[in-house]
Amino acid sequence: MSDALLSVRNLTTAFAIESGSTIAVDDVGFDVxxxxxxxxxxxxxxxxxVAALSILGLLPTPPARVLSGSAMFEGRDLLKMPxxxxxxxxxxxxxxxxxxxxxxxxxxxxxxxQIAESLRLHERLGNEAARKRAIAMLDRVGxxxxxxxxxxxxxxxxxxxxxxxxxxxxxxxxxxxxxxxxPTTALDVTVQAxxxxxxxxxxxxxxxxxxxxxxxMGVIAEFADRVVVMYSGQVAEExxxxxxxxxxxxxxTQGLLGATPTLAQTEARLRxxxxxxxxxxxxxxxxxxxxxxxxxxxxxxxxxxxxxxxAAGHRxxxxxxxxxxxxxxx
Amino acid sequence: MLxxxxxxxxxxxxxxxxxxxxxxxxxxLVPGDPAVVMGGTNATAAEIDQIRxxxxxxxxxxxxxxxxxxxxxxxxLGNSLLLNVPVTSAIIERLPATLWLSxxxxxxxxxxxxxxxxxxxxxxxxxxxxxxxxxxxxxxSLPNFWLxxxxxxxxxxxxxxxxxxGFVDPAENVIGFLRTATMPAAAxxxxxxxxxxxxxxxxxxxxxxxxxxxxARAKGLPEWVVVMKHALANAMIPIVTVVGLIFSVxxxxxxxxxxxxxxxxMGALLGNAILRRDYPMIQGGLLFVAAALMLLNxxxxxxxxxxxxxxxVDRDG
Numbered sequence: 001m002s003d004a005l006l007s008v009r010n011l012t013t014a015f016a017i018e019s020g021s022t023i024a025v026d027d028v029g030f031d032v033x034x035x036x037x038x039x040x041x042x043x044x045x046x047x048x049x050v051a052a053l054s055i056l057g058l059l060p061t062p063p064a065r066v067l068s069g070s071a072m073f074e075g076r077d078l079l080k081m082p083x084x085x086x087x088x089x090x091x092x093x094x095x096x097x098x099x100x101x102x103x104x105x106x107x108x109x110x111x112x113x114q115i116a117e118s119l120r121l122h123e124r125l126g127n128e129a130a131r132k133r134a135i136a137m138l139d140r141v142g143x144x145x146x147x148x149x150x151x152x153x154x155x156x157x158x159x160x161x162x163x164x165x166x167x168x169x170x171x172x173x174x175x176x177x178x179x180x181x182x183p184t185t186a187l188d189v190t191v192q193a194x195x196x197x198x199x200x201x202x203x204x205x206x207x208x209x210x211x212x213x214x215x216x217m218g219v220i221a222e223f224a225d226r227v228v229v230m231y232s233g234q235v236a237e238e239x240x241x242x243x244x245x246x247x248x249x250x251x252x253t254q255g256l257l258g259a260t261p262t263l264a265q266t267e268a269r270l271r272x273x274x275x276x277x278x279x280x281x282x283x284x285x286x287x288x289x290x291x292x293x294x295x296x297x298x299x300x301x302x303x304x305x306x307x308x309x310x311a312a313g314h315r316x317x318x319x320x321x322x323x324x325x326x327x328x329x330x
Numbered sequence: 331m332l333x334x335x336x337x338x339x340x341x342x343x344x345x346x347x348x349x350x351x352x353x354x355x356x357x358x359l360v361p362g363d364p365a366v367v368m369g370g371t372n373a374t375a376a377e378i379d380q381i382r383x384x385x386x387x388x389x390x391x392x393x394x395x396x397x398x399x400x401x402x403x404x405x406x407l408g409n410s411l412l413l414n415v416p417v418t419s420a421i422i423e424r425l426p427a428t429l430w431l432s433x434x435x436x437x438x439x440x441x442x443x444x445x446x447x448x449x450x451x452x453x454x455x456x457x458x459x460x461x462x463x464x465x466x467x468x469x470x471s472l473p474n475f476w477l478x479x480x481x482x483x484x485x486x487x488x489x490x491x492x493x494x495x496g497f498v499d500p501a502e503n504v505i506g507f508l509r510t511a512t513m514p515a516a517a518x519x520x521x522x523x524x525x526x527x528x529x530x531x532x533x534x535x536x537x538x539x540x541x542x543x544x545x546a547r548a549k550g551l552p553e554w555v556v557v558m559k560h561a562l563a564n565a566m567i568p569i570v571t572v573v574g575l576i577f578s579v580x581x582x583x584x585x586x587x588x589x590x591x592x593x594x595x596m597g598a599l600l601g602n603a604i605l606r607r608d609y610p611m612i613q614g615g616l617l618f619v620a621a622a623l624m625l626l627n628x629x630x631x632x633x634x635x636x637x638x639x640x641x642x643v644d645r646d647g
Binding site: 056083087090095100103104105106108109121153155166169170 | 540541542544545546547548549550551552553560563564567637638639640
């Protein structure tokens with residue numbers, strides 16, 4: 001789509017392992033439009049984090065290597081630009097927050113300095129001005145008595161507070177896109193809700209777009225305008241949020257929703273998806289979900305399914321979408 | 331930090347008391363009579379008795395010990411049997427050369443050890459890393475006296491670039507100091523450079539894997555800022571612990587090196603004292619070195635606290 005802020009196409013990333021290499025992200029494509037919140041959902045090991053880190057060039061190479069694809073951001077390909085130019089986009093036009101707030105902040109620098117550093121670099125602010133903006137940022141992410149907290153070290157803060165600091169760092173330079181990689185997974189449930197509220201508020205205030213990576217259906221429901229479901233390194237289904245919950249067509253998405261507890265639950269036990277993720281070093285030859293799929297036939301195991309566009313903004317990589325249409329919410 | 335330093339200084343007093351007791355007792359246990367040694371081969375029994383009385387060696391053990399501590403508290407370590415001067419003044423006269431030499435060797439160690447380690451970590455698993463690791467291993471394996479002798483043969487005898495021996499105080503003549511001290515300092519530092527390079531490499535490799543390094547990159551910081559600021563500041567924590575140790579090894583290592591390069595330092599002084607059974611001098615030297623090592627340890631601990639804000643020095647040392 002031409003109006004996309006970020007447009008990822010055919011992204012393929014491999015990791016070198018002892019016996020050759022393994023494809024972690026296989027021909028993945030999705031768009032994030034300006035101001036939009038897109039959820040990237042999948043199990044651990046589905047390649048969602050690797051896809052996001054590939055886009056920003058943050059994977060350690062070696063062992064990781066982006067083999068092909070493009071990631072057009074504001075008209076330029078992030079995957080092909082020189083490292084120096086990519087650095088000007090990282091932290092300035094695209095902010096990123098990570099899963100582990102306990103280890104993502106540098107333990108030996110005060111938090112104020114870790115925020116101010118970005119401002120001095122990208123906004124060319126002086127020490128005093130950067131400090132002032134850092135205080136304002138801490139205030140904005142809901143850290144009480146920000147001016148006194150500025151010289152605190154990360155170990156003096158709780159996990160939730162540290163993640164707020166991470167958000168302050170990521171948003172310091174007012175980015176157009178925020179990539180949040182499991183931002184609440186490591187936190188207590190009550191703190192999770194507070195942080196999601198904060199992220200929602202900040203997004204409304206700034207009008208930035210957001211790519212939220214998570215394995216949590218509840219977080220997605222609360223947050224995303226559109227959802228990309230990943231399975232075993234590939235996109236299984238992409239749909240607007242309502243469609244995803246009401247009429248998912250990929251059997252994997254249906255399985256995920258069936259495995260999510262709801263208040264309206266009538267069955268005594270949650271339904272689970274039998275089996276486990278395929279070994280990324282030796283994926284099944286055809287549809288990767290086929291071995292675990294109720295709808296799979298002989299042809300499913302033979303070749304990779306082509307993506308079928310079911311409606312505007314709704315696509316699924318499944319040959320049996322006619323059969324899956326009868327799906328009902330539990 | 332100040333309270334921490336004072337508390338740690340107070341901690342050293344009982345340790346020094348124990349060290350001095352060992353120093354005192356050791357001499358009583360060692361075979362050989364200092365009075366006989368001092369008197370020389372031609373001394374009569376009466377002369378030796380006289381010397382023994384002068385030294386207080388005829389007194390009972392507890393009186394000797396009391397006198398030893400009483401004098402120690404006044405900074406009097408007795409007279410050197412060999413040089414006939416007070417031990418304290420002999421040590422103070424020789425101390426600067428040793429300290430300058432050790433400090434110079436430490437500087438070389440820091441520059442080359444850190445640089446080699448950082449470069450090896452950044453070029454992990456490439457030929458650069460292999461070369462650096464191999465060089466470090468060679469550095470660790472070479473005995474420093476052998477290295478000192480080879481240097482003298484190459485740079486002094488064959489090339490004639492540097493003098494074979496001597497020492498110039500850098501306060502008087504910096505060029506002279508560099509000319510005389512570079513070879514001994516390099517010989518002394520080589521082993522420590524290898525050691526520090528290996529420690530630095532593994533510390534950096536560990537730190538470069540951490541999440542906060544990825545955060546620093548996500549901010550768009552240039553790679554050298556990521557490495558030299560965010561990674562190195564964390565790698566310094568294990569490095570500082572080793573640096574304290576290295577400095578004390580450099581001081582004790584200078585005994586041999588000072589002898590080879592005939593540098594008038596503590597090392598040469600103590601080496602001679604041991605060979606000639608100059609007991610007061612050995613005692614004094616032992617106490618001095620022990621005190622110096624404790625001071626260095628304190629310094630290393632303070633540096634450690636400086637580099638790691640998580641260490642709370644003011645709560646409990």
